[in-house]
Each structure stands twice: as structure tokens, then as C-alpha cells.
Amino acid sequence: MRLLKTLALAICLCLTTAHATAARQGKARARGSRRASVSRAKTSPPTATPAPTVTEIDLEGLKKLLQRDADVADAAKARPLLVNFWATWCDPCRAEFPDLVRVNKDYKDRGLAFVVVSGDDISEIKTGVPKFLQQMKAPMPAYLLNVPDMGAAINEVDATWGGDMPATFLYDRERKMVFKHFGRIDPKELREALDKVLADK
Amino acid sequence: MKKFYPAAAALVFAFALAAFAASPSARATDDSASPAPVRLGAMVEDFKLADVDGQEHTLASLKGKHGTVLIFIAVQCPVSNAYNERMEKLYEDYKARGVAVVGINANSTESPADVKAHAKEKNLNFVILKDKDNRIADRLGAGHTPEAFFLDASGKLVYHGAIDNSMNPVMVNTNHLRNAIEATLEGKQVERADVKAFGCSIKRAGSM
Numbered sequence: 001m002r003l004l005k006t007l008a009l010a011i012c013l014c015l016t017t018a019h020a021t022a023a024r025q026g027k028a029r030a031r032g033s034r035r036a037s038v039s040r041a042k043t044s045p046p047t048a049t050p051a052p053t054v055t056e057i058d059l060e061g062l063k064k065l066l067q068r069d070a071d072v073a074d075a076a077k078a079r080p081l082l083v084n085f086w087a088t089w090c091d092p093c094r095a096e097f098p099d100l101v102r103v104n105k106d107y108k109d110r111g112l113a114f115v116v117v118s119g120d121d122i123s124e125i126k127t128g129v130p131k132f133l134q135q136m137k138a139p140m141p142a143y144l145l146n147v148p149d150m151g152a153a154i155n156e157v158d159a160t161w162g163g164d165m166p167a168t169f170l171y172d173r174e175r176k177m178v179f180k181h182f183g184r185i186d187p188k189e190l191r192e193a194l195d196k197v198l199a200d201k
Numbered sequence: 202m203k204k205f206y207p208a209a210a211a212l213v214f215a216f217a218l219a220a221f222a223a224s225p226s227a228r229a230t231d232d233s234a235s236p237a238p239v240r241l242g243a244m245v246e247d248f249k250l251a252d253v254d255g256q257e258h259t260l261a262s263l264k265g266k267h268g269t270v271l272i273f274i275a276v277q278c279p280v281s282n283a284y285n286e287r288m289e290k291l292y293e294d295y296k297a298r299g300v301a302v303v304g305i306n307a308n309s310t311e312s313p314a315d316v317k318a319h320a321k322e323k324n325l326n327f328v329i330l331k332d333k334d335n336r337i338a339d340r341l342g343a344g345h346t347p348e349a350f351f352l353d354a355s356g357k358l359v360y361h362g363a364i365d366n367s368m369n370p371v372m373v374n375t376n377h378l379r380n381a382i383e384a385t386l387e388g389k390q391v392e393r394a395d396v397k398a399f400g401c402s403i404k405r406a407g408s409m
Contacts, residue, residue: 089279090401119399121369148366151397163363164345164402182344183402 051130054142056122059153062145065115066157067175079113080178080197081171085145085157087119088128092184093166097136099187103194104140110198118144119165172197238342241394244356248337250305250330253317260356263328265301267354268385270378272364273338274304274329275346276311276319278401283368284347285323291364291379292327300382307332307343309406335405345400349378353385360391363398 057065066083084100086093104114116138118129125144133142147153154163158180161167170179170193179193239245249259263269272288275281292302304327306316313331320329332338341350341358351360360381365373381391 085399087399091277092402121367121372123369150366150399151363151395154397154399161397162342162344162348163397163399165399166402 051134052138052142054118054125054129054133054144056125056146057117057143058145059147059149059156061143062117062147062153062156065117065143066171078173079111080173080194081175082107082112082114082194083157083169083171084114084116085119085165085167085169086116087165088124088132089120090165094132096166096184097132097138099185099190100140101136101138103187103190104138106191107194107198112194112198114140116140116142118142119150120144122146170194170197172200236340238340239358241358241361243358245341245350245352245358247356248340250332250337251313252328252330253313253320255313258328258330263301263303264352264356265295265354266299268300268359268382269352269356270295270300270302270382271341271350271352272302272304273307273332273343273346273348273403274325275306275308275401275403276315277308278346280368280400281346282323283370284364285325287364287370288347289323289325289327292325295382298386300386302327304329305332305337305343306330307335307338308346308404309333309335310404333406335403338403338405343403345402347400351378351381351385351391359385360394362396366396366398368399 067081108114120129122144129142129144145153150163154161157169158177161182164182166184168181168185168190169177172178178197181190245260247259247261249257251257270291274288288302288304295302304325306329316329316331347364349360349362349364350358353359360378362377364378366375366377367373377393377396381394384391
């Protein structure tokens with residue numbers, strides 16, 4: 001058991017390092033492309049940070065993200081997972097985002113994995129979605145769900161969810177859903193659920 | 202790429218925040234207090250709601266000879282607004298075929314006057330009811346806009362969910378609601394009777 005834990009920790013460390021490296025590379029790329037574009041047109045003020053990368057996912061990608069499969073050997077499984085579904089067209093989603101960024105800040109070092117999944121049209125993947133995340137200074141890994149059948153994706157997440165945005169789901173270390181909320185979150189309620197799931201080792 | 206003005210964006214965002222801070226939408230996840238919503242295949246009981254002019258209508262008085270579409274719509278929701286033309290076209294197309302289209306606005310943040318002005322501006326000519334205390338949204342289990350319910354001639358719920366497969370008109374390749382209506386008109390079973398889609402949560406009265 002101890003050996004397993006050590007192994008999981010090692011994998012986790014490796015992945016984190018790999019992720020950080022990838023993120024740095026991504027940032028470097030973004031900086032490079034910004035430098036290139038600045039000479040052509042002044043696209044953004046010099047103080048702006050590069051827009052975050054938004055990853056397109058399909059139904060399989062979503063399933064993987066939720067990590068429901070027991071046989072997935074992913075170290076992130078050891079961390080509770082918070083998933084927020086949002087869209088740029090959704091006003092309460094935009095309104096609750098600063099709360100989510102604060103939650104991420106307060107809980108990431110306590111071992112929370114937090115991802116945000118946009119339900120925007122794919123045409124927004126390089127425009128509206130990263131632009132908003134940039135404005136929010138949101139560091140959470142960001143995805144955009146692009147599926148021909150939204151219904152199947154919604155059901156994959158939760159059969160009782162009708163698709164109303166925003167929607168927030170919390171999974172424990174075994175990927176059992178322990179909290180869900182449709183509509184704008186109540187930060188206090190969410191933090192209570194997070195405290196509980198993080199205390200539960 | 203559009204120019205980005207942080208101050209302007211911040212201002213717009215501050216307004217959005219202010220608007221929504223005044224009326225936060227949060228549907229309690231534990232709905233055990235209210236009775237279970239109408240299920241597919243069950244009869245939708247008659248109800249009475251006022252339209253945007255305050256005139257009361259019963260479902261029985263609005264229903265079409267061959268069926269009735271109820272669509273929860275919104276003034277401010279961009280998804281609902283993306284469907285304005287499609288909803289109006291649906292109403293026009295089925296008027297002569299005995300299928301009624303009725304809009305319902307259950308957002309507590311949108312007044313009858315707002316709904317009326319919006320309908321005029323967007324050229325929505327079907328009846329729009331104001332579900333003031335979201336009683337009917339609760340009874341039908343409507344959570345977002347736009348969300349459609351199709352009742353057959355007898356008043357039985359035979360379809361629930363999305364109007365079609367995409368908010369973006371150019372991406373539409375499956376007209377779920379029209380398929381359900383056509384199947385019902387032909388006396389057939391609706392193939393996909395419950396199709397979910399993303400939408401704006403209904404801003405229920407007294408939530409949060």
C-alpha cells in the first residue's frame with residue numbers, strides 16, 4: 001500500500017513537472033506569436049498576459065476528463081476534482097467566475113484539481129473563451145466541449161442535469177460525485193463541500 | 202482581431218456583475234420539497250397564466266388541435282435569442298397544421314413589459330405567457346432557456362428538450378422538435394423524446 005502511494009506520488013510529481021514545462025512552452029509560444037503580431041497590429045496593451053490555451057474535447061475527452069474509468073492509471077485521481085461548465089454567453093457563469101478563481105486560489109494547494117469546461121461554439125475557442133479567461137486571470141485548465149450531440153455529453157456528466165448553465169460538479173478521490181449545483185454557485189456552500197471532500201482522505 | 206480595451210471591458214463586466222448580483226440565479230440542487238415534474242408520456246394538467254398584457258389564458262384555450270409546443274424563453278439569454286427566428290418560423294409553419302406554439306417566460310428578472318418589448322423587437326408573434334412565480338416551470342421541470350415541451354393532441358407530453366442540435370444556425374442538422382411534431386402528426390412514436398442541450402438557467406423567483 002505504501003509502495004503504491006509512493007509510486008502514485010512519483011507519477012504525480014512527474015506529471016506536474018511535465019505539465020508545468022508544457023505550460024511554460026505554451027506561454028513562450030504565445031509570447032513569441034504576440035511579439036510577431038505586435039509589429040503588424042497593436043492587438044493588446046503591453047501589460048496583458050497571454051491568453052490561456054483552451055483545449056477542445058469531444059465526448060471521449062470529456063469522459064477521460066471526468067476520469068470515471070476505474071482502470072485509468074492517472075495520478076490526478078488521487079485529488080478531488082471540481083468541474084465547472086460555463087459559456088461566454090451565460091451571464092451568471094461570467095458573474096460567478098471571480099468566485100471560482102478565488103476558490104481555485106484557496107484550494108489548489110490543498111490538493112484540489114479544478115477544470116473549467118466551456119459549452120461555447122467551437123468558433124470561440126481562440127477568441128471569446130480565452131479572452132474571457134484572460135480577463136478573469138483564470139489559471140484553471142480550460143476545455144471547450146465540441147460534440148455533435150450535446151445531450152449525450154450532458155447525460156454523461158449527470159442524468160439529472162438538464163443542461164442549464166452554469167453547472168458545477170465536485171468528485172471525490174474515487175470520482176464519486178459528492179456535490180453538484182446548477183445555476184450560480186453559492187461560494188460558502190461550495191467551500192463547505194470542498195472542505196469536506198479534502199478532509200476525507 | 203478586435204482591439205481590447207481593458208477599462209471598457211471592466212466597465213461592461215462591472216455592469217453585468219451588478220445586474221446579476223441583484224438577481225442571482227441558483228436552483229437548489231435538492232428539489233425534494235417540490236413534487237416531481239411531469240414525465241414524458243404523462244398528461245400535462247391544465248393551467249392558467251397571464252400573457253404580457255396581463256390577460257389570462259388557460260392551456261386548454263391555447264392548445265392546438267393536433268398538439269401544443271410550450272417553449273421557455275428569455276429576454277436576455279443569448280441562447281434563447283439565437284432561436285428567435287427559428288421559434289417564429291416554427292409558429293408560422295405549424296399554425297395552419299393545427300399545432301400551437303406558446304412561449305413562456307419564467308425569469309423573475311424579466312417583467313411582462315420587458316417580455317412584451319422584446320417580443321415586438323424580435324418579431325415574435327406567438328402568445329407569450331408570464332410564469333410569474335415559475336410554478337409552471339417547476340411543474341414541467343424546465344431548467345433553462347430555450348427549453349421545449351411538446352404535448353400531443355390529448356395533452357400528453359411526448360417531447361422534451363432542445364429545439365435542434367445547435368445554437369448556431371449553420372450547424373443545425375437535426376431538428377429534434379420538428380421531428381417530434383412530425384412523428385406525432387403521423388401518429389408515430391417520437392424517436393428521440395428527450396434531448397438535452399445547454400441553455401441559460403431560468404432565474405427563479407426567490408432563489409438564493
